[in-house]
Amino acid sequence: MKRSLHALTLTLTLACGFFVAPVSVRAQTGAGTGTGPGSAPAAAGPESVADWDLAGKAFISQGKALKDNTRKARNVVLFVGDGMGISTLTAARILEGQMKGRTGEENRLSFENFPYSGLSKTYSWDQQTPDSAPTMTAMATGHKARDGMLSVNHTTAAGECNAAVIESKKLTSILVLAAENGRATGIVTTARLTHATPAALYAHTAMRDWEADSSLSVTDINTGAPCRGAPGAVKDIARQLIELSPAVRSSLKVAMGGGRTNFMPAQAGGADVFDPEYPKQKGRRGDGRDLTAEWTATRGAAASYVWNKAQFDAVDPAKTEHLLGLFEPSHVQYEADRANDPAGEPSLTEMTDKALKMLMKDPKGFFLHVESGRIDHAHHAGNAKRALLETIEFSNAVRRTLDLLQAADKLQETLVIVTADHSHTFTIAGYPARGNPILGLARGNADKDGQPTVLMKDRNGLPFTTLGYANGPGARKGGRPDLSSVDTQQLDFLQEALVPLGSETHGGEDVAIHARGPKAYLVRGSMEQNWIFHVMREAYGF
């Protein structure tokens, strides 16, 4: 039975063209794990002794059968998990597996079955540990840049407000190249649409925080010249999304995420303009412009703007040419909290699904960027469970993408890259037993087989969780707390941290790149983050 299961797995793997974990599916149990009744540890995996050899041979067979896809890519999908470091991938895959009733470690997130992977060096031009602006600039334009800057080269001065100077420093993104080469384009994110990661694809600014015109500094910090509202000042990011070049404006078929108030005026006709979902929040635009109305006014009769789930569901991709979706005043809800949203909002998977159905209409192909923006926010808050649930939803979005492409017979002509912009200080530690709840207290195997797992304790006799942070809100004054009776798997639990900071910080180590499709084999080994752009461009053949 087991052998036939592996044979089936192998067959499916080869047919699908990417790796599937060749591990038999069994519930967590000590049965069948190997050496006889009474001799098994209390915690163990589902594998038999033969499974290890079979799985290894299957992997080699898959590798031998793998043929480099050298064709040009008609489509490229760039998935970015914001702050999705490798420890986040590991913990999320375990949590996803455990949510399915398995031990978890053997599980794979959807993109971990891709045949090619590499490591991305994330430092920016001026920082060892970067923020999202230069890292996405690197992936989007092929150039490492300065901290906080979007798609301008590293000679740009901090706080530069002069539009002419920014124009001279700007870098062309892969989205713009795709548009200029006739592709349809799209952006989907759970962060604000004007946030650093999505914005690097269409905006050029020295300050990532200049998302609405009211965010610009009053004067240029370098020259003292007027900035906010001045004729020669750089445009805010939301405005740049609306006032794209003709080619990009025509190509950008779909843009969905949060950040609604950056597109809404603070006042109209002398009266305050309030958010439709949160009636006490005002628009943020001081110039009086309603950019959501401008989107529909400038994109033709088949353009739509939606801000809630019902409107989103009503959008027919076949009849809609340009779709703007802004589902929250700021970032959209965490996936864990999405069901509580007053007006309802789509999941990342649902947004990705809709975007793909719009973009796949274009016979010339497309470029789509999908960001899971809130992995980063949950980590900053020191809240691992929300970060991991975001990562699992991100994996779901990738899976849906593959399914849709396969169903449309476009999988082999689509380069799919899944990566992160940077890491976090998130750790998986201790010696927990196989299948130990990843969000729980670390419990290790007993010295003697057959005995229950043992709570691991520090030098002071206090238990600790498997997950933690090197810094952030989880640090406590006066030594470690006693977590013996604490539900560390609760959604709002904040993992312990070493260095006390109000917000946990990014991490500077490499992140993973997973790739499949045309020219995906170019993703290999240790890569500079900006080389991802070159892989995408090479795949397109621009």
Place this chain on the structure above:
Amino acid sequence: MAASGPRQGRQGHPQIAAWLAACVVCCGLAAVPGASAADAPRPASAQPPLNEFLLTQGREPQALAAQWAFTIQQTTAGAAAAAAAAAASPGQARPAARRSVWTLHRSAGQIALLKEQIEEVWQRDAQGRLSFERSFHEHGKTASYSAGELETLGVRPDWATLGRFIDTEELLGLRLVSRSGQGAGLRLRLEGVSGGQALRVDWMPALQLPALIWRHGAGGPEIRIELLAHAPTAPANWPQPGSRSTNYLRIDAADFGDMPREPVAWLSEALDIRGGWRRPHLH
């Protein structure tokens, strides 16, 4: 080109320390039971029968507006006795005191505390979800905490507790010293020690508000908060929530981690921590 600005340890930044010293947050809205006080042991002096009397459990405090005179005075170490004596004589002039007026607006959907430098506003929507905004007048910026962000930080405040102006757990840790008046005019004098400081509260059960808060610890400042007036609705000449901050630049608290150079992020985080947020909760 050298990297500019600190990327870590911002809670210890001199600017923040100075600002916090000048901007004392006395219990009040920033302290959320369940975050801070729930972690602390209840003093043995707590008297359950009094609890019910103090808090009229099960009922939310009535809508109203109130103003207090806030006074902070630096004292030298060892001057606690003198400060305590001075507290008994509120009219006595003291050197170097800093005074301001605090205004509370309390209704079913909003609880706002307006101070000289900071405005803190809690909103409750029809589903009962809470959001929070903290405006910094000196900086012209507002830090916004969505319902999801509050939950992510482990902050789940009780609406009734927010409206009482003082940390309920702290209040319940005090002992009853005396009572005066009756009915709607009843006042309870409560005393004890909280956080290493002597604390005295004159509590008005009918309003669910303090008429007086006085606290002092050895070597620390002496703080006095005294009720000036209250009304079912705020008179027109009282500060209104949002009147100063309506056009401030809003910053999502979810973005603080990406804003290592933003002073308002530092300040708001520091106030969060002072209020017991941004740390593990042992529930």
